Amino acid sequence: MNDDTGSITATPPPRRTRRIVLLGLAALAVASALFTVRGPLMMSAPACAAGQWDHCFGTFNGVVLMTLVLLPPALLVAWALARRRRAAGVASAWRMSLAEVGMVHGTVPFVWMTMMPGGGAGVVPPRLSLVPLRDLVTMGPLGLGGNLLVFASLGFFAPMRFAALASVPRILALGAGCSVLVETAQYVLPLDRVTSVDDVLVNATGAVLAGLASRRWWSRTEEGTLSERPRPVSAAAG
Template sequence: MNDDTGSIAAASPPRRTRRIVLLGLAALAVASALFAARGPLMMSAPACMAGRWDPCFGTFNGVVLMTLVTLPLALLVAWARARRRRTAGVASAWRMSLAEVGMIHGTVPFVWMTMMPGGGAGVVPPRVSLVPLRDLVTMGPVGLGGNLLVFAALGFFAPIRFAAPASAPRILALGAGCSVLVETAQYVLRLDRVSSVDDVLVNATGAVLAGLASRRWWRRPAEETLSERPRPVTAATG
């Protein structure tokens, strides 16, 4: 056996083991977070099961619960899209499908929560805070973490699916642009929420940090062109 072949074969198991360990740690972290938040989430479960949709989609706990409940459906959609692409001979079928579903399933619930009206919606005049870092100290750990997660899924999956946003400045611009749209909508619709520049800064930062976490899977322009092209089917020869 060639020395190079032997070295590659020897390096493969540790790399696979590392991936398994990382996936295990990620699953453990998610399970721990769900265990810690099980109380607030279960408060919305009886109302949802009884068909009272306002506690499911009109509260933060309800939206988080429904996001977790619909996760198997999102994975099923990703599987169906990947299978269809693989049948057509498209390369990177699973990666493309998971990225598409991940962007939507991981972003829409957070945007929905940011658009929930306050008690004075339609009555209280819209408020704007344009002084950077002034509202940052009043967010608290929960508010800061929530703002970091609003466009985290978009920042993580967008450069995996598309080559155009596959750079840190572009992910920053994407997160900031989407956040500006949300803050503008809050102001125009008079949702009794403060349209703050600090929200834009934290949302964009969360998108960039998540994007950097997925950097090893970012799509390149040449790869995007080839992956969308069906693989040629060659006839088997006897």
């Protein structure tokens, strides 16, 4: 658009272009992550292909591999849900469907891994670590990253699906509450696991960070829900 001085004002890129760029960056990040872990995953692939399900669902590498293998069917389920909702005239059908599938597909594998029994399962008594930040220094980068990811999908997608969760304190409470349940199960069941308060802190932090990453979408969910509520009729209305 030309102004009075004859210069051309820059126009912001269209929304569709920004979405394509974001999707491209996300695909590049996923491809980089897969390239990094390709070695351990390929170690589990032959056993899973041979039907040795204990290698698929009984090891960390196998669970990660099966999570990736089941990603296309999960997207197909999201597509079917969205199509059904669009046919019924439901608003934001795609966002709701992707959020529901994303919560399940991105959370269940990590919870499953946290419940895997250790080498002393059934023999070693349950252990508690209730001093904050004591275990944090012993987690290491891999342990810290894994704990941050346990409820990251839940924190990312839950406020997109449920407007009642569209706030940072509620996401924090959701992540902490789910983590407390997992840690309690680890203590009650003979899994040879350490029930640590630091796990709860890191799990909840991961949920909040992921929720902040999706804030652009879940804040709209909250506003859209509020705008759809019926307005009260004033006394002066005829």
